Amino acid sequence: MEQLIIFIALIVLGYTAGTIAERNHYKSIKTREHKLLSLPACTIKNALYNDAQVDKAHLVSGSVVVSVDYFKRFLAGLRNLLGGELVSYETLLDRARREAVLRMKEAAKGADIIISLRIETSSIGQSANRRQSLGSIEAIAYGTAVTYKKVNEIPGKRT
Amino acid sequence: MRYRAKELKQNVNVSRTSPIKELFILLGGVLGILIAVYAALGFAVDLVVPKLPSSIEQSLGRLYSGIYDDTDETPAEAQLQKILDRLSAASGDTEIKYKVHIVLNPQANALALPGGNIIVFSRLIEETASENELAFVLAHELGHFANRDHLRGLGRGLVLLTISAALLGADSSATNFIMNSLQNVEMKFSQRQEQAADLWALDLLNKTYGHVGGATDFFEHMSKNDKRGRIRYYFATHPHPENRIRVLRKNILKKAYLEKEKTALDRPLSKLVTTPGRTN
Numbered sequence: 001m002e003q004l005i006i007f008i009a010l011i012v013l014g015y016t017a018g019t020i021a022e023r024n025h026y027k028s029i030k031t032r033e034h035k036l037l038s039l040p041a042c043t044i045k046n047a048l049y050n051d052a053q054v055d056k057a058h059l060v061s062g063s064v065v066v067s068v069d070y071f072k073r074f075l076a077g078l079r080n081l082l083g084g085e086l087v088s089y090e091t092l093l094d095r096a097r098r099e100a101v102l103r104m105k106e107a108a109k110g111a112d113i114i115i116s117l118r119i120e121t122s123s124i125g126q127s128a129n130r131r132q133s134l135g136s137i138e139a140i141a142y143g144t145a146v147t148y149k150k151v152n153e154i155p156g157k158r159t
Numbered sequence: 160m161r162y163r164a165k166e167l168k169q170n171v172n173v174s175r176t177s178p179i180k181e182l183f184i185l186l187g188g189v190l191g192i193l194i195a196v197y198a199a200l201g202f203a204v205d206l207v208v209p210k211l212p213s214s215i216e217q218s219l220g221r222l223y224s225g226i227y228d229d230t231d232e233t234p235a236e237a238q239l240q241k242i243l244d245r246l247s248a249a250s251g252d253t254e255i256k257y258k259v260h261i262v263l264n265p266q267a268n269a270l271a272l273p274g275g276n277i278i279v280f281s282r283l284i285e286e287t288a289s290e291n292e293l294a295f296v297l298a299h300e301l302g303h304f305a306n307r308d309h310l311r312g313l314g315r316g317l318v319l320l321t322i323s324a325a326l327l328g329a330d331s332s333a334t335n336f337i338m339n340s341l342q343n344v345e346m347k348f349s350q351r352q353e354q355a356a357d358l359w360a361l362d363l364l365n366k367t368y369g370h371v372g373g374a375t376d377f378f379e380h381m382s383k384n385d386k387r388g389r390i391r392y393y394f395a396t397h398p399h400p401e402n403r404i405r406v407l408r409k410n411i412l413k414k415a416y417l418e419k420e421k422t423a424l425d426r427p428l429s430k431l432v433t434t435p436g437r438t439n
Contacts, residue, residue, distance in 0.1 A: 040164035049161050078185035087174045094172045
């Protein structure tokens with residue numbers, strides 16, 4: 001009986017805390033994404049367009065570790081029994097990927113574009129090597145931050 | 160072409176479903192399957208148990224008796240064993256060697272474990288006054304053996320454990336699992352099984368002693384010490400002691416059993432229980 005009470009308390013705690021944390025995180029992600037819209041990140045390899053010339057290029061990366069709450073872990077555990085889409089982990093991965101990209105963009109301040117964007121995820125923590133369990137994940141986003149030469153710096157170009 | 164970023168208008172990577180709704184659907188599905196499996200295995204146990212050969216039961220019992228075998232018989236156990244031997248000889252069941260063990264425990268209770276092991280808690284012995292009263296308790300446990308209730312309890316308990324182990328993940332090794340099951344499986348029988356064992360014990364008591372004096376003594380002690388109301392007993396595994404007394408009385412009248420003078424115990428057992436220290 002005691003175990004059941006503790007379990008239900010953990011589920012309720014996980015649900016409330018997890019929901020609040022997720023809502024706040026999404027709010028922050030959305031405002032920061034809007035702010036950093038001027039710095040695009042894309043997967044193309046070639047940054048050059050028209051007669052633009054590259055001034056600086058360097059590797060930028062951003063990573064984040066996010067954990068899932070007890071409620072969602074329990075939900076996923078049930079899902080593991082019955083099969084089907086693991087909906088409860090979708091927001092976890094979505095948040096991790098977007099947060100990692102945002103941190104990468106914040107690391108690339110001043111650049112014009114980030115090319116060759118790659119995103120990787122890995123499961124870390126106690127449950128990392130256990131089958132069928134995902135406790136917390138790390139998402140790392142990396143790419144090449146490119147700064148173009150200003151138009152007036154390009155020889156032969158005068159406007 | 161210059162690459163331009165676009166704001167994410169809708170997120171296709173996150174499903175718009177309510178997690179609470181999903182929880183109830185999943186819980187409902189899993190619980191439904193569990194109940195179905197538990198019921199099906201419970202029926203399977205009821206089918207298998209009456210046909211289980213006693214050799215298998217003996218090997219199951221060895222798992223349990225391993226805990227008790229290496230301790231020497233105390234004087235109190237020897238005295239109880241004498242009563243038990245007399246009862247089992249009268250019942251005509253010579254296939255299984257029944258063995259009684261006393262365990263220090265503040266509850267007045269006795270258990271029937273596979274392999275013919277009867278566990279009597281020390282408190283029960285302290286409360287009993289006559290040999291007949293003790294004999295009825297032992298005969299009641301023999302009744303569980305005769306009806307094979309102990310195997311039914313074990314079967315269902317094991318099913319439950321298997322399911323929970325499958326659910327909670329088999330973190331523990333196989334040996335750990337067996338040890339846990341040995342400690343956690345409580346021999347709880349249904350009220351119907353308890354009543355059947357009571358009546359079986361009444362018949363055996365009459366066969367052994369020629370009368371049924373002291374048959375209801377234990378329950379009379381119990382109902383005196385037990386302040387729980389009748390409503391709570393509706394949910395309990397055992398019938399209310401007063402109900403058990405009533406049913407026993409009715410059967411004593413119906414079968415016209417005699418109630419003669421009770422046999423006193425050779426030596427007061429309560430003094431013998433605690434001598435060689437044994438803790439559970």
